[in-house]
Amino acid sequence: xxxxxxxxxxxxxxxxxxxxxxxxxxxxxxxxxxxxxxxxxxxxxxxxxxxxxxxxxxxxxxxxxxxxxxxxxxxxxxxxxxxxxxxxxxxxxxxxxxxxxxxxxxxxxxxxxxxxxxxxxxxxxxxxxxxxxxxxxxxxxxxxxxxxxxxxxxxxxxxxxxxxxxxxxxxxxxxxxxxxxxxxxxxxxxxxxxxxxxxxxxxxxxxxxxxxxxxxxxxxxxxxxxxxxxxxxxxxxxxxxxxxxxxxxxxxxxxxxxxxxxxxxxxxxxxxxxxxxxxxxxxxxxxxxxxxxxxxxxxxxxxxxxxxxxxxxxxxxxxxxxxxxxxxxxxxxxxxxxxxxxxxxxxxxxxxxxxxxxxxxxxxxxxxxxxxxxxxxxxxxxxxxxxxxxxxxxxxxxxxxxxxxxxxxxxxxxxxxxxxxxxxxxxxxxxxxxxxxxxxxxxxxxxxxxxxxxxxxxxxxxxxxxxxxxxxxxxxxxxxxxxxxxxxxxxxxxxxxxxxxxxxxxxxxxxxxxxxxxxxxxxxxxxxxxxxxxxxxxxxxxxxxxxx
Numbered sequence: 001x002x003x004x005x006x007x008x009x010x011x012x013x014x015x016x017x018x019x020x021x022x023x024x025x026x027x028x029x030x031x032x033x034x035x036x037x038x039x040x041x042x043x044x045x046x047x048x049x050x051x052x053x054x055x056x057x058x059x060x061x062x063x064x065x066x067x068x069x070x071x072x073x074x075x076x077x078x079x080x081x082x083x084x085x086x087x088x089x090x091x092x093x094x095x096x097x098x099x100x101x102x103x104x105x106x107x108x109x110x111x112x113x114x115x116x117x118x119x120x121x122x123x124x125x126x127x128x129x130x131x132x133x134x135x136x137x138x139x140x141x142x143x144x145x146x147x148x149x150x151x152x153x154x155x156x157x158x159x160x161x162x163x164x165x166x167x168x169x170x171x172x173x174x175x176x177x178x179x180x181x182x183x184x185x186x187x188x189x190x191x192x193x194x195x196x197x198x199x200x201x202x203x204x205x206x207x208x209x210x211x212x213x214x215x216x217x218x219x220x221x222x223x224x225x226x227x228x229x230x231x232x233x234x235x236x237x238x239x240x241x242x243x244x245x246x247x248x249x250x251x252x253x254x255x256x257x258x259x260x261x262x263x264x265x266x267x268x269x270x271x272x273x274x275x276x277x278x279x280x281x282x283x284x285x286x287x288x289x290x291x292x293x294x295x296x297x298x299x300x301x302x303x304x305x306x307x308x309x310x311x312x313x314x315x316x317x318x319x320x321x322x323x324x325x326x327x328x329x330x331x332x333x334x335x336x337x338x339x340x341x342x343x344x345x346x347x348x349x350x351x352x353x354x355x356x357x358x359x360x361x362x363x364x365x366x367x368x369x370x371x372x373x374x375x376x377x378x379x380x381x382x383x384x385x386x387x388x389x390x391x392x393x394x395x396x397x398x399x400x401x402x403x404x405x406x407x408x409x410x411x412x413x414x415x416x417x418x419x420x421x422x423x424x425x426x427x428x429x430x431x432x433x434x435x436x437x438x439x440x441x442x443x444x445x446x447x448x449x450x451x452x453x454x455x456x457x458x459x460x461x462x463x464x465x466x467x468x469x470x471x472x473x474x475x476x477x478x479x480x481x482x483x484x485x486x487x488x489x490x491x492x493x494x495x496x497x498x499x500x501x502x503x504x505x506x507x508x509x510x511x512x513x514x515x516x517x518x519x520x521x522x523x524x525x526x527x528x529x530x531x532x533x534x535x536x537x538x539x540x541x542x543x544x545x546x547x548x
Contacts, residue, residue: 036060037145038070038126045070049121051146058497059113060139060146061123071148073133077122084115084122088133091197092318095124104132106318107359112497127497139495188486188522189546190231191224191531192285196238196293198254200529208256210264218274223532227539228546231281233350233524236268236340240291240305240322244268244344248336250301260301272344283348283405284340288333288389290354291320305332317360324355324385325367334393341400348405349397353455355386358435382437394448407451409488409524410440412458412470414477424473427464444483452483453524457490459500460509468513475517484521487514491525494535504538508545 036053038045047070049063064084068075073088082097094103097115101108109132116123130137130148137148194200198207201220206212224232236243241252241259244266253259255267268284275282291306295315300306306313306320312329314321322329337349356362364382372381390408397406411432415423419434432438443449454474458465471487478485489510493501500506514520525531531538 035144037143038062038066038148039145040070040148049119049123051126052118052123054113057112059128060126061113061116061118062126063121063123066126067124067129071130071133073129082115082117084124086124086129086133091133093129093132095129102128131496137495187520188231188281188524189229190233190281190283190486190522190524191229191528192524192526193220193232193234193528194238195235195243195252195254196287200527201234202255207254208263213255213263213267214265214270217271220528220532221274221278221280224528225278225280227531227542229525229531230279231283231347231522231524232271232275232528233283233285234271235285235287237286237288237336238290239287239293240320242336243271244340246336246339248303248332248339249305250303253299259299259304268340268344272346276345281347283350283407284337284344284346285350285352286333286337287354288337288351289322289324289356291322293319295320314362314364316357316362319357321357321362323364323367324389325364325371325382327371327388330385330389330392333389334396337393338396338400341397341404346404348407348450349393350453351408353409353411353432353436353438356382356435356437358430379434379437383433383439386437387439387442390443391446391448405450407449407453407484407486408438408440408443409453409455410438411436412454412456412488413465414440414454414473425469426466441477444477444481447482449483451486451521452478453486453488455488455490455526457488457493457526459493459498459506460513461500462498467510471510471514471517471520475519478519485517485519486521487523489523489525491530491535491538492527494530494538502536504536504541507538508541511545 036051038047038051045066047063047066049065051060051062051066053060064075064077067073067086071088073086076085078084083094085092085094092105095111095115097117099114100111102111103109111125111128113125126146127137127139137146139146195202198204201217202213203216206216221232234243237249238252238254240249242249243252243255245251245262250260251262253261255261255263272282291304291313292300295318297306297320305322309329309332312323312326312332314323322333324330340346341349368378368381374381374384376384394406397404411430413424413426413428413431415431415433416426416428417423418427419431423431430436432440440452440454444452452474454470456467456470456474458467458470460467474485474487487510489507490501491507494504494507495501511523514523531542534540
């Protein structure tokens with residue numbers, strides 16, 4: 001019996017000896033595992049503590065120094081409350097250790113991973129922080145690298161041309177929005193160019209520098225044209241301001257750093273000329289009701305609407321909003337738009353989906369009481385305010401310049417079928433009709449707009465709001481109305497963790513799906529910076545697709 005026990009101990013010892021090299025190799029492999037690298041706009045970001053990935057949720061955690069020093073954001077860590085506040089470009093977020101939600105600009109947003117304390121260092125989720133600061137964040141599994149772009153950075157890339165052919169930019173023909181044949185390659189290929197917070201243009205590096213701003217814009221147009229873009233939708237009124245000399249509203253601070261300061265040239269005229277030189281359409285994009293990106297008024301120009309007409313302004317979600325319920329306020333916005341229509345050779349006027357705020361409290365009780373002469377419910381009264389605005393603006397544009405197209409890009413879901421049997425087969429948390437009070441169907445049926453560009457920013461595999469089902473729904477809405485349909489495509493989602501966005505083929509599949517419908521006259525990408533940054537090889541994929 002003792003002999004058998006001795007044998008068992010000997011066998012166990014031999015097994016342990018045999019395992020030692022394997023264990024050693026495993027430890028060595030872990031110690032030599034490639035560390036995660038981080039770059040922003042082509043520049044490396046160093047971290048004194050190695051970033052790491054939380055298993056299961058695939059979230060990359062980085063120390064606060066990466067956020068403050070690498071991204072240049074303001075960071076404040078409250079050790080007692082275990083809370084970090086991060087601020088940059090008007091965006092504020094608050095993350096607390098152990099909490100599965102963060103506070104972003106006053107709204108609760110779900111987190112995949114909370115703040116962690118490792119070896120005395122505060123670690124935060126890089127993608128969440130980066131994207132909420134307006135950055136494009138891409139993960140390269142093979143290289144174990146995180147590549148971030150600010151939207152202000154335009155990397156130099158060779159034009160996608162055929163082998164052994166001269167390096168010449170593609171020259172697409174000027175599209176005719178009224179003569180689409182259902183083929184995307186023959187229609188309008190647009191890109192939104194965001195100026196708010198200096199997202200796409202001008203960059204923060206060129207603020208106050210006329211020549212650099214001009215160089216950046218022409219370089220952006222050249223790169224977009226190489227991809228196959230033939231129309232640009234440039235945000236000329238980001239927040240109660242102007243990218244042109246106006247008699248009604250102040251110069252935008254995104255040009256010079258100071259609202260009301262003359263940049264020394266007319267950016268709008270320059271942009272129109274440069275677009276038309278390339279045979280590209282230029283559409284003036286207005287954010288109609290947003291007055292300011294924050295609630296502070298101390299840095300607003302004397303002729304800003306919030307200073308001249310404070311009674312028109314409602315604070316909401318840490319922003320200032322022009323109250324759509326006041327007829328004089330709506331007319332002011334129409335006058336601002338018409339100033340551009342009458343003065344500039346634009347191809348169209350474009351509005352985004354910001355009408356009434358979709359969250360928080362919008363205190364318009366007094367306005368409702370004063371102006372609700374028809375006895376409508378508050379929801380219907382709000383929709384009627386927006387309907388009146390859209391109708392009157394469209395009539396004014398068409399009377400002054402019949403050649404100019406007037407269109408709007410609403411939220412991609414009008415209504416869910418659960419709330420309206422004629423709505424789409426979706427389960428969206430917000431809708432154009434119920435949340436923004438945008439009655440898009442009425443605009444289409446009355447032909448108050450020339451085109452509609454719904455923001456269908458979901459993939460073919462996102463079940464709650466499936467891309468193909470939504471395209472089907474919008475096609476049916478415009479059929480026989482004479483209103484053109486352009487699809488808003490989500491270039492900015494490529495490389496994110498949301499279902500379906502792990503390959504640029506998703507965009508190509510969406511464009512191919514559109515071609516079955518003659519009602520779809522083209523598409524518009526959100527946004528220019530995301531196209532140029534080439535997420536997951538989208539530039540080459542689009543160039544090849546459009547050149548078919």
